[in-house]
Amino acid sequence: MKTYLVTGGAGFIGSNFVHYMLKKHKDIHIINLDKLTYAGNLENLKKVEKNQGYTFVKGDICDKPLVEGLFKKYDIDYVVNFAAESHVDRSIREPEVFAKTNVVGTVTLLNAAKTAWETENGYKEGKKYLQVSTDEVYGSLGKEGYFMETTPLDPHSPYSSSKASADLMVKAFYDTYKMPLNTTRCSNNYGPYQFPEKLIPLMINNCLSKKPLPVYGDGLNIRDWLYVEDHCKAIDMVLDKGRIGEVYNVGGHNERNNLYIIKTIISYVHDNVDSSVDESLIKYVEDRKGHDRRYGIDPEKIKTELGWYPETSFEAGIVKTIKWYLDNKSWMDNLTSGTYEEYYKKYYKI
Ligand code: NAD
Numbered sequence: 001m002k003t004y005l006v007t008g009g010a011g012f013i014g015s016n017f018v019h020y021m022l023k024k025h026k027d028i029h030i031i032n033l034d035k036l037t038y039a040g041n042l043e044n045l046k047k048v049e050k051n052q053g054y055t056f057v058k059g060d061i062c063d064k065p066l067v068e069g070l071f072k073k074y075d076i077d078y079v080v081n082f083a084a085e086s087h088v089d090r091s092i093r094e095p096e097v098f099a100k101t102n103v104v105g106t107v108t109l110l111n112a113a114k115t116a117w118e119t120e121n122g123y124k125e126g127k128k129y130l131q132v133s134t135d136e137v138y139g140s141l142g143k144e145g146y147f148m149e150t151t152p153l154d155p156h157s158p159y160s161s162s163k164a165s166a167d168l169m170v171k172a173f174y175d176t177y178k179m180p181l182n183t184t185r186c187s188n189n190y191g192p193y194q195f196p197e198k199l200i201p202l203m204i205n206n207c208l209s210k211k212p213l214p215v216y217g218d219g220l221n222i223r224d225w226l227y228v229e230d231h232c233k234a235i236d237m238v239l240d241k242g243r244i245g246e247v248y249n250v251g252g253h254n255e256r257n258n259l260y261i262i263k264t265i266i267s268y269v270h271d272n273v274d275s276s277v278d279e280s281l282i283k284y285v286e287d288r289k290g291h292d293r294r295y296g297i298d299p300e301k302i303k304t305e306l307g308w309y310p311e312t313s314f315e316a317g318i319v320k321t322i323k324w325y326l327d328n329k330s331w332m333d334n335l336t337s338g339t340y341e342e343y344y345k346k347y348y349k350i
């Protein structure tokens with residue numbers, strides 16, 4: 001039986017990963033360490049909270065005694081570090097917490113895992129640390145080309161700079177201590193349980209409540225969209241078969257510009273939910289500072305080495321996603337009825 005320490009498991013991707021793993025593997029134990037910031041939501045995990053293979057621990061990845069205590073209490077085989085401050089706009093306003101959680105938190109986890117796993121001649125068998133990073137560490141692309149694992153790091157926002165800093169610490173733990181680890185760098189995820197500050201759930205929520213749809217700049221920035229379940233599968237495969245010390249990019253030629261996405265959501269809601277919803281809801285607003293123009297992943301390495309490929313096209317994934325938010329309206333209502341409304345009014349003056 002394998003034991004996983006999953007951090008940030010109450011957030012968007014982390015909670016999808018917990019569901020994915022408990023469904024796929026019968027004999028595992030997942031310990032979910034999460035601080036429950038504004039982005040952490042235990043409602044995401046309601047369906048598994050009584051599962052014998054699942055344990056929740058409320059806490060901070062920067063809390064060294066707590067993290068070390070978990071390694072003493074459990075024989076942890078894998079660490080999957082999702083815990084992070086993840087929103088670029090928030091990082092532009094409040095960079096400090098990004099440095100703390102994303103950098104100091106990562107080092108705290110790495111060091112605790114190293115101490116627990118070290119032996120006289122190396123490390124205990126079968127252990128691995130996996131850092132969930134982002135394609136944003138590579139910076140921004142022009143019209144041509146893709147991010148490869150060899151692309152130099154060139155982050156621009158406080159968020160991406162904190163993630164790149166964490167990646168360098170992970171690299172240092174391999175280069176210096178030969179610790180068994182991998183880093184994955186994925187593109188923009190979408191799917192169930194995503195907090196409505198990110199483009200897709202924000203636009204779905206605003207369409208359904210007929211609020212303006214804020215488009216930054218000209219709306220032609222491009223992201224490479226990855227359905228969250230495809231990402232979870234990639235992480236599982238990298239844990240299992242990824243070559244120690246390697247970085248794997250996860251994404252797959254699903255590039256779309258923001259306006260295309262927003263218009264797709266409007267059109268679905270117009271045709272299936274409320275015919276009065278149309279493009280007049282679109283409002284062009286001030287551009288994000290330092291807004292990266294285009295992200296696009298070359299997934300060749302993970303495809304050829306591990307046999308992973310994204311199974312969900314954007315067109316199929318976006319319909320599944322909109323349907324999930326329609327079927328789980330109370331999930332969105334519970335989130336947006338609290339401090340969210342204040343946040344929204346303060347930062348989206350439209
Ligand atoms: P999220 O913001 O939805 O969730 C983050 C989770 O981490 C929350 O549950 C939060 O409570 C928890 N957390 C925050 N600070 C913590 C701390 N100090 N200690 C313990 N828990 C803490 O994020 P997400 O979108 O699910 O992203 C997960 C990871 O994937 C992040 O590392 C992010 O950088 C990376 N990533 C995300 C995307 C994306 O499109 N969402 C793409 C690439 C990489």
Ligand code: DAU
Nearest residue numbers: 086087088134135136187188197198199214215216221258
């Ligand atoms: O590429 C991976 C990254 O994707 C992750 O590392 C981050 O954690 C995740 O938040 C995401 O970052 P982005 O900045 O790309 O995602 P976001 O949803 O904030 O924005 C996507 C695009 O949509 C971007 O070009 C900005 C634009 N946008 C966003 C919002 C919230 C708008 O035009 N209007 C909006 O209201």
